[in-house]
Amino acid sequence: MSDYLMNSGTMKAVFLEKPEGRLVVKEVKIPQPGPNEVLIKMSAAPVNPSDLAKIRSAHTEYDLTSFIPGLEGSGTVVEAGKGILPHLWKGKRVACSSEYYTSGSWAEYMVTKAGKCFPLGSKVSDEQGSMSLVNPLTALAFFEIARQNKHKAIINNAAAGALGRMVELLGKKNSIPVINIVRNQAQVDTLRQLGSPHVLNSSDSSFIDDLRSLSHELKATLLFDSVCSRQLEMMCDALPYGSSVIIYGNLTGEKQVVFNPRNLISNNLNISGFYLGTRARENGLIKNMLHLKEVSSLMSSDLKIKIHVMFPLSEVQEAVDTYLGNMSAGKVLLDCRTTHSNKL
Ligand SMILES: NC(=O)c1ccc[n+]([C@@H]2O[C@H](COP(=O)([O-])OP(=O)(O)OC[C@H]3O[C@@H](n4cnc5c(N)ncnc54)[C@H](OP(=O)(O)O)[C@@H]3O)[C@@H](O)[C@H]2O)c1
Numbered sequence: 001m002s003d004y005l006m007n008s009g010t011m012k013a014v015f016l017e018k019p020e021g022r023l024v025v026k027e028v029k030i031p032q033p034g035p036n037e038v039l040i041k042m043s044a045a046p047v048n049p050s051d052l053a054k055i056r057s058a059h060t061e062y063d064l065t066s067f068i069p070g071l072e073g074s075g076t077v078v079e080a081g082k083g084i085l086p087h088l089w090k091g092k093r094v095a096c097s098s099e100y101y102t103s104g105s106w107a108e109y110m111v112t113k114a115g116k117c118f119p120l121g122s123k124v125s126d127e128q129g130s131m132s133l134v135n136p137l138t139a140l141a142f143f144e145i146a147r148q149n150k151h152k153a154i155i156n157n158a159a160a161g162a163l164g165r166m167v168e169l170l171g172k173k174n175s176i177p178v179i180n181i182v183r184n185q186a187q188v189d190t191l192r193q194l195g196s197p198h199v200l201n202s203s204d205s206s207f208i209d210d211l212r213s214l215s216h217e218l219k220a221t222l223l224f225d226s227v228c229s230r231q232l233e234m235m236c237d238a239l240p241y242g243s244s245v246i247i248y249g250n251l252t253g254e255k256q257v258v259f260n261p262r263n264l265i266s267n268n269l270n271i272s273g274f275y276l277g278t279r280a281r282e283n284g285l286i287k288n289m290l291h292l293k294e295v296s297s298l299m300s301s302d303l304k305i306k307i308h309v310m311f312p313l314s315e316v317q318e319a320v321d322t323y324l325g326n327m328s329a330g331k332v333l334l335d336c337r338t339t340h341s342n343k344l
Contacts, residue, residue, distance in 0.1 A: 013068045013107030014316045014334075019059035023069070023316045031103050031111040033081035038089050038114050040096050042336035043126035044310070045073030045105035047323045048134055049226075049249060062101045070105030072097045073336065074120060074130035078109075085114035092119045095132040095292075105130075106316060108336055115285055118292040123300040127333055131162065131305045136295040137288075138248070138276050139166040143174045145274075146222055149244065153177040153220035155211070157227045158251055159199070160187035160328040162305050167224075168196050169303060177218050179211070187328055202231060212238035222246070224274075228254045236271075237263045248274040306330035312338045 011030045014023050033039045051069055058067050076093050080086035094117040098104045103111045120129040146154050156167045159180035168191065171178035179198040180191050191199040198218070200210050208231070214220070221240050225232060226249025236245055236259060247257070259271065280288050295303075308330035311319035316334060323332035 011108035012313055013109075014070065014104070014313060016055060016058055016064050016067060016069070018064070020056075023055070023320060025314050025316065030109045033079050033086065033111050035082040036086060036114055037081040037083075037099075037111055038077045038086045038094075038117060039079035040073075040075040040094065040110050040112065040117070041078045042073050042075040042105055042108060042110055043093075044075075044130035045070045045334045045336055046131045047320055047332045047334070048072070049251060049327075050134065051106075052320065052324075053250070058101075066102045068102060068104040068107050068110075070098060070107065070110070070334075072130065072133045073105030073110070073334075074126045074132075075110070075336065077117065080114075083114060089114055089117050089119065093126070093129070094119055095129045097133050106313065106334055106336070108313070115288075118289070118296070121296050121300050124296065127307055127310070128299055128305060130333060131331060132295055132299055133292075134276060135163040135166055135305070136298065136303065137280070137291055138163060138274075139170050140291055140294060141274070141276065141279055142167055142224055143170050143176060145246070146176055147174070149222070151176070151220070151222040151244075153179065153215075153218035153222075155179040155181065155215060155220050155223040155239075157181045157202075157223070157225045158183075158249070160190050162331055163226075164191075165194060165306070166303065168194055177220070179214055179218065179220050181211075190328065202229070207231070208234045208238050211235060215243075216240050224248055227251045228257050230254070230258075233258050233260060236269055237267065239267070239269065242268045242270075244270040244272070246272055246274045308332055310335050 009030055010027050012025050013028055015026050017024050051071055055069050074095050077089045080090040096112055096117045099112045099116055156164055156178055158164055160182045168178050180196050181200050181202055182188055183202050188199045188201050221243040223245045225247050228250045229252050310333040312335050319332050319334055
């Protein structure tokens with residue numbers, strides 16, 4: 001029997017105390033991997049907007065007594081269920097995403113499908129590796145979509161965040177200009193320091209006019225929006241004829257977005273949604289592995305995600321509050337190896 005099971009057979013994991021309540025740490029049984037699954041001793045896990053969205057709606061979808069949050073992270077595979085892939089990953093340091101609502105990455109151990117793990121290169125730290133699935137794969141997908149549909153330039157909203165910075169970097173690598181939309185002057189300055197020539201501030205009174213002229217000048221016919229603000233309708237109306245709008249997040253939490261049907265028709269606009277999980281399922285294992293390899297090589301070189309601070313699991317609520325206080329400051333990580341304070 002493995003050391004971790006002989007020790008106590010239990011682990012610390014994050015739970016939601018009650019609907020809209022605080023996040024707390026509880027001691028529960030370590031899960032066991034089934035066929036095609038692995039057990040990972042977790043190292044680090046980020047707080048992502050998608051985690052918070054899942055936590056907010058958890059009480060309507062899951063049994064809170066078994067719901068463990070955390071969609072991605074990094075760790076070492078310590079047990080393998082039946083199957084070739086689980087045994088291939090055993091003993092390896094991996095980036096991983098969760099498969100089950102009962103086993104998230106905000107815990108000392110997580111069980112997930114072996115197909116949701118990818119070995120980390122020796123140059124990639126546990127911290128950077130813990131963020132190497134959701135945002136990097138999404139950024140790659142954006143450029144795949146842009147290339148497939150022959151867009152000459154793209155527009156991205158909430159561009160000062162982790163994903164936005166990656167999109168800017170990949171834009172340069174792919175020679176596809178990116179118009180970055182941010183919401184204040186400090187974020188304009190951050191993007192300019194990163195070398196972005198095209199940054200618009202959605203708080204400026206000239207924002208919609210600026211978007212209209214720059215999108216027409218660069219032939220930016222693909223808008224990725226994760227904000228869903230009340231400006232979205234005017235933003236869409238400002239885009240060049242035949243543009244596509246892809247909604248991939250809902251940072252405002254607005255329940256509805258409004259579009260003028262006449263403008264959609266006359267401007268030939270195409271509006272759709274994007275969810276990485278769906279795209280990964282459609283891509284299949286081999287294409288996903290190729291994308292992960294590309295991410296791994298990018299992360300070994302210039303793709304570094306800014307980390308703001310790291311909290312132990314036991315301070316999970318403080319971690320979430322800190323993250324929400326300043327999302328653009330960088331990612332807030334949970335240190336799954338320790339339950340006592342050891343902030344970066
Ligand atoms: N659909 C998918 O598959 C998928 C995959 C990956 C990411 N996403 C989405 O991508 C978005 C960005 O993720 P991330 O990891 O880059 O987040 P992040 O690093 O936390 O950054 C979030 C950024 O959004 C800004 N922001 C927050 N609320 C805003 C609002 N109401 N209006 C305008 N800007 C706002 C923040 O600015 P402040 O500092 O000013 O708050 C920050 O710059 C999220 O919505 C996430 O859910 C979706």
